[in-house]
Amino acid sequence: MKRLVLLRHGQSEWNAAGRFTGWVDVMLTPQGREEAVQAGRLLRAAGIHVRQAFTSVLTRAIETLNLALLEMGLSWIPVQKDWRLNERHYGLLQGMGKQAAAEEYGAEQVRLWRRSYDAVPPVLQPDLARHQHGDARYHHVPPWRLPTAESLADTLVRVRSCWLETLAPVLLRRGDLFVVAHGNSLRALLMLLRGLSPQEVESLNVPTGIPLLVETDDSLQFRGQRYLADAIRVESALAAAERGQG
Numbered sequence: 055m056k057r058l059v060l061l062r063h064g065q066s067e068w069n070a071a072g073r074f075t076g077w078v079d080v081m082l083t084p085q086g087r088e089e090a091v092q093a094g095r096l097l098r099a100a101g102i103h104v105r106q107a108f109t110s111v112l113t114r115a116i117e118t119l120n121l122a123l124l125e126m127g128l129s130w131i132p133v134q135k136d137w138r139l140n141e142r143h144y145g146l147l148q149g150m151g152k153q154a155a156a157e158e159y160g161a162e163q164v165r166l167w168r169r170s171y172d173a174v175p176p177v178l179q180p181d182l183a184r185h186q187h188g189d190a191r192y193h194h195v196p197p198w199r200l201p202t203a204e205s206l207a208d209t210l211v212r213v214r215s216c217w218l219e220t221l222a223p224v225l226l227r228r229g230d231l232f233v234v235a236h237g238n239s240l241r242a243l244l245m246l247l248r249g250l251s252p253q254e255v256e257s258l259n260v261p262t263g264i265p266l267l268v269e270t271d272d273s274l275q276f277r278g279q280r281y282l283a284d285a286i287r288v289e290s291a292l293a294a295a296e297r298g299q300g
Contacts, residue, residue, distance in 0.1 A: 055277065057230045058221075058247075058268040059102060060240050062260045063118040064089035069262065072152045076144035077186060079113050089263025090118040094125025096282040097265050104232035106132045106224055110139040110239065111191045118263075119234040137195060138216035141236035145203025146176035171206050171252035178202040206238060206255065213242040222274055237262075237295065244268075247276050261291030 064086030068075040082090070097104075104126075109119045116135065123129045147155055147167065156164045166173040178186065183202045186192075192200055201208060225231045233243070240260045244250065247268060250258065260266070265282040281288045 056225050056270045056272065056274060057102070058225060058270065059097065059104060059230070059232045060243065060260075060266045060268060061093055061118065061122065061232070061234045061264075062237055062240055062262050063112075063115040063234060064093075064121075064263045066114045068149075074144040074147040074150050074152065074155065076141055076148040077112070078148050082114050082117050086114070086262065087117070087121060090121035091125050093118070093263050093265050094122035097122065098126045100265075100267070100282050102126075102230065102265075102267070102282075104128065104131065104230045105228045106134070107232040107234065108134050108136060108139065108221060108224075109234040110141070110236060111135045111137045112140055112236070115139070115234050115236060119232070122234070123232075134220070136216055136220060137192060138212040139233070139235040139239050142206060142209040142238035143178075143201040143204040144175050145178050148178070169256050171255060174205045174208070175203050206242060207252075209238050210242040210245060213239050214246060217243060217246055225270075225274065226272075240266075248279075249276070259292050259295040261288065261295045264288060264291055 063082070065083050066075060066080045066086055067083055068078070068080045070083050070085070107119055107123065109115045119133065120129070123131065123133075144167075152164065152168075167175045177183075183200075187197060187200050199212075221231065221233065233240075235243070237260050241255060241258050244258060244260070245255045247270070264287065266279055267282055268279045269277045271277055283291075
């Protein structure tokens with residue numbers, strides 16, 4: 055059996071404020087940092103000894119990974135950062151409060167942007183897009199690959215390439231693997247691993263700060279998953295994610 059540990063970053067400042075974050079680089083809250091530490095404790099208690107870790111290039115995921123690995127006594131393992139694991143790009147919604155977005159565009163439209171498979175939010179304006187694309191962390195990425203807004207389907211395209219080209223070969227070669235990313239990039243990855251339909255993925259939530267252990271066979275076919283936390287905590291975190299607070 056191969057084991058893949060998936061972890062959504064701890065609560066960020068904009069999670070707590072109910073704002074769309076996307077590719078904007080915001081920090082963890084004190085609660086988010088504690089969630090990261092607790093995730094490391096849960097993994098250590100479960101006897102999970104990952105051999106390599108991957109994360110996005112966004113600080114909230116990187117900090118979560120670092121805190122979890124420190125708690126596990128595994129700060130020394132190889133870590134690779136990949137922009138393809140970034141959160142879904144929310145375009146012009148980035149920075150906007152979810153309540154304000156509902157008032158401007160309508161609650162049903164915002165729900166579709168958040169939960170549906172193929173709805174694309176308003177694209178980022180050219181001046182803002184140029185600022186984002188000039189970020190040094192994306193200097194090696196062809197400009198045409200950098201989004202100005204994404205649906206979950208768009209996010210799936212880059213996550214699939216990351217899985218096929220990078221994550222899957224390492225998992226096959228090294229065994230247990232740790233991926234710290236974001237709500238929508240992890241939804242996309244779980245869609246791939248579990249073979250979910252666009253309709254099924256609409257109801258899929260990933261809570262902040264709770265490790266999800268995914269097991270596959272030796273050919274990386276999905277065999278099962280479980281959260282490494284008690285049922286009450288998982289239920290509470292999933293409810294927060296559904297409300298858009300996680």
